[in-house]
Amino acid sequence: MSAEPAGDVADLTRFIDASPSPYHAVATARALLDAAGFAALDAGGAWTAGDVEGPAYVARDGALVAWVPGGDRDPGAPMRLIGAHTDSPGLRIRPRPDRGVGGWRQLGIEVYGGALRNSWLDRDLGLAGRVAVRRTDPERPGSGSDGTDGTEHRAFRTAGAVMRVPQLAIHLDREISTEGLSLNPQQHLTPVWGLGEAHEGDFRTWLADQVGVHDDDVVAWEAMAFDVQPAAVIGAHGDLLAAPRLDDQACCWGALAALVAVAAGAAPPAVTSVVVLNDHEEIGSTTATGADGAWLEQVLERRAAAQGGTRADLLRSLAGSMLLSADMAHATHPNYPERHEPGHWIRAGGGPVVKHNVNARYATDSGSAAAFRAVCRSAGVAVQDYSHRGDLPCGSTIGPLTAARLAVDTVDVGMPMLSMHSARELMAVADVTPMRTAFTAWFTAT
Structure with a gap:
């Protein structure tokens, strides 16, 4: 039987369970910031000095930037930033998805990012995301398709499971025991969601009902599968946290929790604290709201301008700023220890992991590593060092991309976990609070 989460772990599991898509993750983040007194700024509106003089945030699609101003109100003063990402690998619905074989x-679907394909088999899956619908004017006769006035997005989430990817029975795949499981993403990951004959437009009609519009008013969608099983504390001693989307919603929560703690402090932080939650990290970040896009830089420049500063002031600020790129890290796998660099084993429950790579797959250098170690030492948080095995390709994060775009010193940090990119991942309960503590210390360091 799973244990009941408490404290930081309960807060983290609530965040994850409420956030089956990047759009829901941003909505959950906004609710946390609203409750903490942050001002919500219009991404397309004009910002004044009054808008940015206190804790505030701006959201765009599946991304968000939030800040707490530092005591030094000079628009050229340095900042401390934490970046994470809202997206996770998985299955997403195609524009014309209706199909069927043999009465099923x-x-x-398309596979989004580097998903562990086998982890999506035989799971009860819900659907969540957003729908672009025609905006209607109730004052016009014949509202609906005849009375449209642009489009708007509506979020949706099923209350329970609506589909499943069935695995082939072993009686029809005897080679699986000797040759292993091989899944073709075009052929073998198509979920079943009912019985009968499939007709073009079935999904559109169903989706229209989910968001309360006529099916003719559904224009497009981003719809993604999610495992309906909630996050849970497990283990004989309740020391494990099993959950979907730990990569990277755990770090999203940690960054937000740290920022809220800074905002609640008796005095402003020494320097401005900034959180950026990017979308699309799992597919390369080259999008309008990804870390390889210009949005974060634009938000920071607009904030500096609202303070009365110039672009030169922003560049001066960035020259003295530091970024903590927060993305989950590989714990040493007990069943595959040979897949890890033998001098750098990582222990779950051992605290935050500084990620190093001489080929800049991570952005850490000696100076940024020293800065993070210093804040962790002051906060009493243990630190581990990760280095990837030399004969395996190394993954990456938003760290190198953001560092390159902003020219800021950056350290890549994560919490140790197993089953990264699975539909359901695993980390130590004991690493949750040290994450929040380390991130808060990063913001409050002098």
Whole structure:
């Protein structure tokens, strides 16, 4: 039986369970910031000095930037930033998904990012995301398709499971025991969501009902599968946290929790504290709201301008700023220890992990590593060092991309976990509070 989460772990599991898509993650983040007194700024509106003089945030699609001003109100003063990402690998619904074979109704999907494909088999899956619908004017006769006035997005989430990816029975795949499981993403990951004959437009009609519009008013969607099983504390001693989307919603929560703690302090932080939650990290970040895009830089420049500063002031600020790129890290796998660099084993429950790579797959250098170690030492948080095995390709994070775009010193940090990119991942309960503590110390360091 799973244990009941408490404290920081309960807060983290609530965040994850409420956030089955990047759009829901941003909505959950906004609710946390609203409750803490942050001002919500319009991404397309004009910002004044009054808008940015206190804790505030701006959201765009599946991304968010939030800040707490430092005691030095000079627009050229340095900042401390934490970056994380809202997206996770998985299955997403195609634009024309309706299909079927042998009396089974199915939905066509594409694999988003580097998903562990086998982890999506035989799981009860819900659907969540957002729908672009035609905005209607109730004052016009014949509202609906005849009375449209642009489009708007509506979020949706099923209350329970609506589909499943069935695995082939072993009686029809005897080679699986000797040759292993091989999944073709075009053929073998198409979920079943009902019985009968499939018809073009079935999914659109169903989706229209989910968001309360006529099916003709559904224009497009971003719809993604999620495992409906909630996050849970497990283990004989309740020391493990099993959950979907730990990569990277755990770090999103940690960054937000740290920022809220800074905002609640008796005095402002020494320097301005900034959180950026990017989307699309799992597919390379080259999007409008990804870390390889210009949005964060634009938000920071607009904030400096609202303070009365110039672009030169922003560049002066960035020259003295530091970024903590927060993305989950690989714990040493007990069943595959040979896949890890033998001098750098990482222990779950051992505290935050500084990620190093001489080929800049991570952005850490000696100076940024020393800065993070210093704040952790002051906060009483243990630190570990990760280095990837030399004969395996190394993953990456938003760290190198953001560092390159902003030219800021950056350290890549994560919490140790197993089953990264699975539909359900695993970390130590004991690493949750040290994450929040280390991130808060990063913001409050002098």
